[in-house]
Amino acid sequence: IVGDGSRVNVILPPFAVRGPVLSIRRRRSEMPSRSDLIQGDSLTHEMMTFLEGAVRARLNIIVSGGPGAGKTTLLNALCSFISPKERIVTIEDTVQLQFEQPFVIRLQASRLGVDKRELLLNSLRIQPDRIIVGELTGPEVSDVLQNVRVGAGGFLTTIRASSPYDAVDRLEVMVGVANPNLSARSIRHLESSAVNLLIQVSRFNDGSHRVTQIAEVVGLEGEVLMLQDIFQFETTDVGEDGKVRGIFHAADMSSKLQDRIKACDTHLSGD
Numbered sequence: 001i002v003g004d005g006s007r008v009n010v011i012l013p014p015f016a017v018r019g020p021v022l023s024i025r026r027r028r029s030e031m032p033s034r035s036d037l038i039q040g041d042s043l044t045h046e047m048m049t050f051l052e053g054a055v056r057a058r059l060n061i062i063v064s065g066g067p068g069a070g071k072t073t074l075l076n077a078l079c080s081f082i083s084p085k086e087r088i089v090t091i092e093d094t095v096q097l098q099f100e101q102p103f104v105i106r107l108q109a110s111r112l113g114v115d116k117r118e119l120l121l122n123s124l125r126i127q128p129d130r131i132i133v134g135e136l137t138g139p140e141v142s143d144v145l146q147n148v149r150v151g152a153g154g155f156l157t158t159i160r161a162s163s164p165y166d167a168v169d170r171l172e173v174m175v176g177v178a179n180p181n182l183s184a185r186s187i188r189h190l191e192s193s194a195v196n197l198l199i200q201v202s203r204f205n206d207g208s209h210r211v212t213q214i215a216e217v218v219g220l221e222g223e224v225l226m227l228q229d230i231f232q233f234e235t236t237d238v239g240e241d242g243k244v245r246g247i248f249h250a251a252d253m254s255s256k257l258q259d260r261i262k263a264c265d266t267h268l269s270g271d
Contacts, residue, residue, distance in 0.1 A: 007094070025068075031076040031098050042070070042201075043211040044248050047231050048077075050214070050261075051199070055081035057264035058154035059196035059257075062136075064167035069201045070209035071158040072096050072134070078156055082130055086154075089123045091116050092134035116140040120147075133157040139178035141171055149194040164198035164215040168225055171195075188225045192217055196257070198227065204244040216253055228254065 007025040038045050054061060055078050063078070065071045076098055082088060087103045093110055107123065109116040116133065117140040123131060124147060133144060136159045148155040161167035168191055175187045182190075200213040214231040230253045235246040 031073055034077050034080065037074070037077060040208070042074075042209055043231075046250065047211060047214065047248065050230070051078060052081045053261040053264065054197055055154070055156070056083070057261045059260070060148050060153055060155040060194060061157075061197045061199065062167060062171075062195055063156075063158045063199045063201060064161040064164060065158070065201035066160060066162060066203065069203045071160075071201055073209070074199065074201055074211065075132075075134075075156060075158055079132065082154075086129035087127070088130045088132060089126065089128040090132045090134070091119045091123065093137075094134070096134060097132065117143055120144060130154045130156070135159065136171070136174070138174060141174040142178040145171070145175065145190050145194040149190065153196075161200075164200055164213055164227055167198055167200075168195075168217075168227070185220075185223055188220055188223070192219045192225055197230075206238075206242050206244050208244060210246075216257055218254055 011021040212233040215227040
């Protein structure tokens with residue numbers, strides 16, 4: 001990682017059979033705005049309005065997707081909905097998030113051997129209104145879930161996963177590694193009480209990025225963690241220009257989630 005946040009990777013012979021391979025993944029100087037995402041067909045205005053309400057209602061949200069799918073881009077858009085009155089703590093391996101809010105404390109892991117788990121535990125001592133972790137990758141997941149389930153909420157993060165169900169499976173594995181004595185049911189109960197929304201973002205063959213699924217965590221049914229789709233993208237065809245076309249479907253959310261967002265809207269309008 002170089003000074004401007006770009007990621008440089010080099011593979012040299014004998015591992016690269018036909019000669020050295022250099023790849024550079026450059027960081028955007030400016031993240032796309034909310035209107036840019038809507039105009040680019042990454043999601044609809046209705047979906048963005050719903051996500052704004054979810055962030056303001058302090059729901060705990062995880063953005064999932066593959067490498068380069070646009071997780072950080074969407075996370076930045078979600079962060080823009082946070083009130084400027086809130087104290088925000090961010091924990092990242094590489095500093096990528098961008099904020100306009102005045103009260104932001106930025107922490108970076110992988111410095112002097114300090115990992116995200118240690119930074120997370122230390123950040124709780126300064127009583128943040130929001131904790132945002134750039135990406136969940138290891139044992140810090142257990143501490144994150146344990147603390148957000150008893151905290152004020154409003155946690156935001158990303159995880160590498162191919163679907164919301166894959167995301168909860170990855171969370172279960174990472175929590176299990178950090179807490180081998182916990183049963184699978186106990187871990188799923190922890191997930192169901194700590195996570196409210198999962199947002200799946202995907203990169204298509206034409207290079208476009210879309211929010212393909214927004215799912216609500218509704219709780220446990222027996223041993224199974226149940227998710228309920230609120231929005232979903234359906235591919236309809238591929239045009240002659242190679243562009244992927246599709247439509248966004250909207251479904252009902254649980255009454256509990258509706259009440260929580262409406263209560264937040266009422267409070268904000270009252271202010």
